[in-house]
Amino acid sequence: MGQSLPPERIKAALEAIAAWRTAPGVAVTCPVCGTADLTIADRSARPYAEWYELNCPACGLDHTLHIPLPPPAS
DSSP, rough: BOOOOGGGGGHHHHHHHHHHHHTTSSSSSSTTTOSSOOOEEOOOTTTTTEEEEEEEEETTTTEEEHHHHHHHHO
């Protein structure tokens, strides 16, 4: 089993996700170890939540980050 994301690194993980969404083909820095080996997979269930699977072979990060979204407008 891989390493989970430490709570103090969530902001860095969100920044990595934003960078990945802006430029999907560019290497993204791991929020834990700082190497450019991070892979991100979007497993979202929009419009209810965003789920991102974060994996880094360098440090063993294996974490799914959940971002709840507001309910759809009626």
